[in-house]
Amino acid sequence: MPEASRPQELPARLLTDPEMLNACRVRDFTRVFRLVKTRAGIYPSMIARRCELTPSRVGEVIAGRRQLLHMDVIERIADGLRIPGHMLGLARRLWETPQAFVVNEREAPQVLEPEQSALAALPGPDVDSILAMASRTSLSPATLDALRSSIEDYWRRDDQHGGEALRPAVVGQLRYVVGLLKESRPTLIQHGLYGIAAELARLTGWTYFDARQYNQARAYFTEALQLAKVIDERQFMANVLACMSLQATYQDKPADSLALVTAAQDQARSALGATPRVLSMLSMREAFAHATLGNRTATHGAITEAHRQFEQIRAGDPEPSWVSYFDEPKLIVDTGIAHGRLGETATAEPLIADALRRENHINQRGRAFHAFWLARTQLDQGKLDQACHTATQALEPASAVASERVTGHLREFYDQLAPHRQEPVVLAFEARLREVLPKRVSG
Template sequence: MTGPQEPHAGLPPELVASPDFQHACRKRDFSQIFQLAKKKAGIYPSRIAALCGMTPSRVGEIMSGRRSLAHIDVIERVADGLRIPGAMLGLAHRPWEIPVGPVATEQAPGHFRPAEPDSAAQEAAEPSGIDELLTLADGKVTRSTLVALQSSVEDYWRRDDEHGGAALRPAVVGHLRYVSQLMNGAEGSLRHDLQSLAAELARLAGWAYFDARQYSTARTHFSQALRLSRGQGDYLFMANVLSCMSLQATYDGNPADAVALACKAQDSAREAGAQPLVMSMLHMREAFAQATLRDSMACHQALDRSRDAYELARGRETEAPSWVRYFDESKLIVDTGIALARLGDSARAEPLIAEGLRRESATQQRGRAFHAFWLATAQLQQGSLDAACASATLALDLTASLDSPRVAGHVREFHQRLAPYAQETPVVAFEQKMREILG
């Protein structure tokens, strides 16, 4: 029971299959799960704590019912530590359940260490299914194959923007494995381009799992993207991946890590020539993290650097990589507002977020829902209950056409903030709509 690859990490198969254990998993009753692990498998609180990245006292509080688990990342750690299949806890398949494909080493929560460099051969999975075997027998990879795959990635990003990333996960991961196999049959520049495509697919997979709030699996794919891009010396794309990891760390309650990752991303981008639009986006990532740390001075300094870099980029957008061109003036404005809202400066945040929301394309469903949530947050901070509920209702309307647990989670978070106003008419109407849309 020492290695992370052992099935169930010591939970007997008969326990995992038992009705009591399965019922506890369906309810996410971790008090009962831990008690059954102790009673039926002899796994005591100190061992549960070590396996799941928690303190023994916290495990004891959960077992006694004095504390519950709601944070998705902690639930994932429990699933991974005790080797509980993801589906039993309402999660996607965990990385250790999937026999095909490379799995990056998980780091302890709150501590980031980039994965060690790996060869392209190590990135490719061993063939274990009919699709992989047929791919190996296909013969030479052509340039047209690469063009078709690149077109698919562009379509994935469009669909992610319009409808959220959660539903894209199986398709993206399948394409990632396919490209990893194609790399075995390619040489020279074609192999190089396929490796770049694999890095982009790994980043997209990480983003899709991040949007689904499955942070451990997201880190696995982000780490893979980081290895692939570092293997090619593509420092600009490394900065892109690190920026995604910084944003996830902000969400995951690790703002100090988020700052470190954003700063490392900036260093990586400077290695590639400090492209101004990329630097503007990366400084904004740092501003988000500093705002979460409530470091007002550092946040404002990062916002100033983001704005200055954007001015340098103005008129030179076509020189920037395609993956950063989403960061236009509207995005700069609305993200500045969000950073200020995170700091609690709602009076300055509200008009900026409202302006950014007004400028955004109607096709940017997830972005508009996300920004409507932050507009509602800024309005509620100022005591404007009617306006806040109206903005939150817009976020709800947009969420109805999205598969983005991240955005839905924001809406539920806003609902919790309305508890002191539960009897007010706009709150009652919002709750009714929320039940209709989110259940």
């Protein structure tokens, strides 16, 4: 970019000012825009031009009449005003790094992402506003039900194929629903829209988490929390915090994982009508955190509590749809994984094997993921033949789903085979691996 056309940098004293730091942290763009105007001399019309917003929208934000929640808009603000990504909970922006040092990072790639090229074909925010004015209709409960059904379908397809291909559609629908929130509607309809937007943001975060793009995942999970907080949906906030806790476990941050799941349990218990299934799921996430920390007593206590809560579930009791996945096979397999994380492989193996026999075969990612866990517990016990047989069976579902998490478990198992590379059963597994997934281990 020529020097003359490069966006003006914000003064260092503004970027380090506690008021600016706090406003960015909570994404309070009313305060951000006011500070940019008064401290940097960048007026609303300039803000609008640099961030690809309309002047009227910027004016409404400055007046406190509009919130900016969507990630696409937040990223444009960061880039247009040159606000470092970490201040807004985003990945490091491309312009923050000298071009000679730009690299492709697994965690938060700075090159064009799959969804961005697809989003370029979607209407811009200004067109969205025009189309919304031209087609204002009163939303009915049936419309909300249709939106919820589409989310359930997204989750099913995510289980079968992974979320990367779904992400552009999910982000597009999130933007559409956030646009609907800008209009005044009856309380029940507005409440429902916020809940749907929160679930779409969580699903987007989940697809990034499954791709091991953790910074982007955290940003969308945070957006989901903010949307749920507006309607005081504490059980759902607990669910999002539980997702963030699981991500922290994968990032080898067990202390963060425990803090997040403890906050999730606090939210759930403060909610009216917290269900036993939700509390059971949260106790199992707590067990994962304790196991990663190596705390055997606390892990066993959390497992016991998870089973105690699960026994309280009664058929017909109303429950959030998002926790329906946590059925008995899921409880059993998670119990096995928690024992496996502690190194208690003899206890873990029969539990994971039993759950695999009972699991829904449609969930390809879950079957691959759990089969690799089973193979690792068998290998840890010296059962080389069984481990390779189990892992070979896992290759078919693994090939059907685009999931970096599954690939990560495959790589871990493959690395564990290093001392046995010349064994015939290992050579046979490697041959099948090269045939079914030629690029997964070497990538």
